[in-house]
Amino acid sequence: MSARVVLKRSIKRRIAFGHPWIYDNEIEKADSVEGGCIVDVLTNSGQFLGRGYYNPDSSIRVRLLTRRNCSIDTDFFAEKLKRSLGMKSSLLRYGNALRVTFGEADGLPGLIVDKFSDWLVVQFNTLGIGVLRNEIIEALIATLKPKGIFEKSEGISLTKEGLESKEEWLFGSGPELLPFSLNGVTFFADTKGQKTGFFLDQRDNAEKLSKYANERNVLDVFSYTGNFSFHCMSQGANRATLVDSSERALSVARETAEINGFISRCEFVRANAFDYLREESLAGHNLVIVDPPAMAKSPSSKKSALRGYKELNLRVIKKAVSGSLLASSSCTQIISEDDWMRTINDAFHDSKKVGIVSFRGGQPLDHPEVSSIFETRYLKFCLFRVFELCDF
Ligand code: SAH
Numbered sequence: 001m002s003a004r005v006v007l008k009r010s011i012k013r014r015i016a017f018g019h020p021w022i023y024d025n026e027i028e029k030a031d032s033v034e035g036g037c038i039v040d041v042l043t044n045s046g047q048f049l050g051r052g053y054y055n056p057d058s059s060i061r062v063r064l065l066t067r068r069n070c071s072i073d074t075d076f077f078a079e080k081l082k083r084s085l086g087m088k089s090s091l092l093r094y095g096n097a098l099r100v101t102f103g104e105a106d107g108l109p110g111l112i113v114d115k116f117s118d119w120l121v122v123q124f125n126t127l128g129i130g131v132l133r134n135e136i137i138e139a140l141i142a143t144l145k146p147k148g149i150f151e152k153s154e155g156i157s158l159t160k161e162g163l164e165s166k167e168e169w170l171f172g173s174g175p176e177l178l179p180f181s182l183n184g185v186t187f188f189a190d191t192k193g194q195k196t197g198f199f200l201d202q203r204d205n206a207e208k209l210s211k212y213a214n215e216r217n218v219l220d221v222f223s224y225t226g227n228f229s230f231h232c233m234s235q236g237a238n239r240a241t242l243v244d245s246s247e248r249a250l251s252v253a254r255e256t257a258e259i260n261g262f263i264s265r266c267e268f269v270r271a272n273a274f275d276y277l278r279e280e281s282l283a284g285h286n287l288v289i290v291d292p293p294a295m296a297k298s299p300s301s302k303k304s305a306l307r308g309y310k311e312l313n314l315r316v317i318k319k320a321v322s323g324s325l326l327a328s329s330s331c332t333q334i335i336s337e338d339d340w341m342r343t344i345n346d347a348f349h350d351s352k353k354v355g356i357v358s359f360r361g362g363q364p365l366d367h368p369e370v371s372s373i374f375e376t377r378y379l380k381f382c383l384f385r386v387f388e389l390c391d392f
Contacts, residue, residue, distance in 0.1 A: 209228060213232035314347040
């Protein structure tokens with residue numbers, strides 16, 4: 001029998017309606033168990049609520065894996081994987097990459113799995129999910145039959161759980177740069193790069209944006225390895241300038257440009273994006289992408305994050321000539337779409353320009369947003385057509 005965690009009498013609506021996190025102050029009593037153990041969560045009157053893993057050192061004491069009274073074993077993970085794949089596999093018509101599991105949003109807290117062609121990159125971002133790694137790897141092998149599984153656990157959630165970063169092959173093997181295709185373009189997931197090696201969450205936004213790129217000159221600020229640039233190049237953009245602070249990201253971008261035949265029309269600039277946008281003119285670029293990393297993790301830094309978004313977008317809008325396109329994005333979860341749009345509207349206002357919205361984007365099918373877990377909604381994207389007031 002699993003150890004038990006009993007909740008306080010007034011159970012939060014959040015938990016009752018599907019949120020998987022149980023905070024320390026929501027618990028009445030708990031059996032003494034080690035970090036990472038499976039526990040049963042019971043209501044105050046003793047009713048079974050669900051089963052999850054326990055971490056006594058985290059303010060999120062339990063993350064629920066299921067609301068059923070079932071074993072947490074290889075079959076359990078295989079079932080969860082099959083459900084997610086069933087929902088998402090239509091995306092494989094557009095390439096051979098997919099976020100198979102997006103943690104809480106796919107009912108598997110702490111677990112990220114990206115498929116890049118025949119390889120999988122996994123992140124075990126919590127202590128509890130790490131303890132279950134053997135069952136998960138077995139389930140992944142049985143369900144997806146990969147050539148290799150690479151672990152790339154990193155990030156602040158890992159530090160919060162008292163864990164260290166890891167980069168190693170757990171099963172089989174593969175090259176350092178994992179080639180895969182997306183919307184007809186060959187990309188690489190960099191096993192030595194950021195996050196899982198490629199930002200699959202921008203797949204739809206990049207594809208939709210590319211339809212506006214014909215004969216445009218692209219400036220891709222915070223380019224990473226060129227997801228947006230090369231989608232645009234594949235749909236007729238004249239040239240692309242990629243700006244990023246990471247030399248590694250730019251070198252992978254160079255290889256990507258080479259393999260797709262775009263290299264002679266691409267330029268790679270290693271720079272701090274804030275300085276670059278302050279100091280450089282747009283030099284004829286008339287499609288500018290601004291996709292910075294998350295700017296805030298806690299509500300206390302919300303204001304400074306909004307200032308950052310304002311600053312970046314303002315610098316582009318001020319320099320953009322009428323008819324230019326600005327593709328702006330934010331992956332900061334704690335900033336709402338309304339607040340972010342208001343900030344960009346302020347930047348248009350301060351520049352005495354208007355932005356006509358061409359389309360608003362969001363999260364693709366493989367990065368689902370779940371009604372009961374508001375934290376699963378994070379990605380914002382908008383394409384604006386910039387006009388001087390007098391040209392509007
Ligand atoms: N647009 C990319 C993802 C961008 S992730 C895509 O779709 O794949 C954010 C990128 O910003 C990372 O590549 C990181 O190296 C870069 N970065 C972070 N801070 C930066 C800064 N101050 N100046 C320039 N690049 C920065």
